Amino acid sequence: MVATGRRALWSLCVCFAALHTNALRVTMRVSTVEVVRGDFVILPCSFYTSSPLSRLNIIWTLAPLSSPESPIQVIVYDHGQIIEDPSLIGRVGFTGIPWSADIMVNDTRVSDAGIYRCMVNNPPEMADPGIGELLLTVLVAPSLPACQWEGDMDAGGSVTLSCSVAEGIPTPEIHWDKIKPEEISLPINMDGELSGSVQIANVSSQTSGLYRCSASNLLGTENCYINLSIHSEVGESSSGILQGVLLTLAMSLMLLSLLVLVIWLHQTGQDGRRRVSKMEEEEEEGYNEIQYTPSLMKRSFV
The missing domain is CATH 2.60.40.10 (Immunoglobulins)
Structure with a gap:
């Protein structure tokens, strides 16, 4: 009786462990992803299930950084149909459905940044935890300052x-x-x-x-x-100009004085030479007159 009860308990534990092992599992291969604005990016989401995929359901949502309290539905796969958010039509899609829940976002924008959640269900299995999340950052080069x-x-x-x-x-x-x-x-x-x-x-x-x-x-x-270009003070500028003008005038007066002095010395030298020459001529004429005057000659012979 005791042995029978033990066998029943063991069988129950084995069945529970098998059920737990076969439960749906969702894993995110990375926790953060970066992309340059305008490029494309793949957001990975892996799941394991032992049940057929005929009732597979995958939902991706985004909590934008600008308004994390208002998540939006990005893309859905439900019983073979794909539904995209109207604002993302043509920019988002699954890459390996139904075997993979990965999605690709192209022509990325700043508004695409935020926390993405991948939720997978595949009845009759229960997801545990069934939800994975990652942070997408959209990088932007500095604008021209x-x-x-x-x-x-x-x-x-x-x-x-x-x-x-x-x-x-x-x-x-x-x-x-x-x-x-x-x-x-x-x-x-x-x-x-x-x-x-x-x-x-x-x-x-x-x-x-x-x-x-x-x-x-x-x-x-x-x-x-x-x-x-810093402007100089008006006072300093005027003072500098005035000093320059005064210096120029002083130098001009000195040069003019020197010129007058040179001319005066030159003129004085010429006048002196003329007077000396004239005196010599007069002396010579006077000597000749005294030497040859007839009255003097007569007096000499008397």
Whole structure:
């Protein structure tokens, strides 16, 4: 009697174990998938069943990152029929039905990102757990950043350089650099995830140059540029001009004085030479007159 009861209990345990072993199993081969926007991606979902596939039912749903509380039905396989969500018609499909629950999504968009759930039923088997899920991330290269400036461009003023990008996944890192005449990395203030600014106080002529904003993520880098030209102060400019004019006038007066002096010395030398020559001529004429005057000759012989 006891032996008979033990055999019955053993048979029941074996039947339960066999039933549990033959139960439907769903597994996700990966937990996360990444794709570049515009490319296609395969979302894997494997299942095991020991029953015929005549009543197989597969449902894929998506909880978008933008609204995870509102999942949508992506695609359904039910008794040999395939039903696609109207917004995904032509972009989603099964790859190995009925032996595989994998699906492919092509021409991927940012709105395709989110948590996907694969649910498989194959009556009379019960799914355990029957549901698998994975996270799809759609990568996007940084958009071309927009650069702008505001502030006082006169010496001593303050200028703010700002830069923003419209999109990028992962979130782009923003950097500001001065690249001409020398390359300098500048401290940046982030104004949200997709914009950053640089404040430059007490600007001077050395602040002038070419500035670059870079937005980077793992898909690449985009740049925009601003060329700053700081104006000199009016007082300093006028003072410099006045000093230049005064220096020019002083040099001109010195040159003019030297020229007058040279001319005067030259003229004085010529007049002196004329006077000396004239005196010599007069002396010579006087000597000749005294030597040959008739009255003198007479007096000489008396």
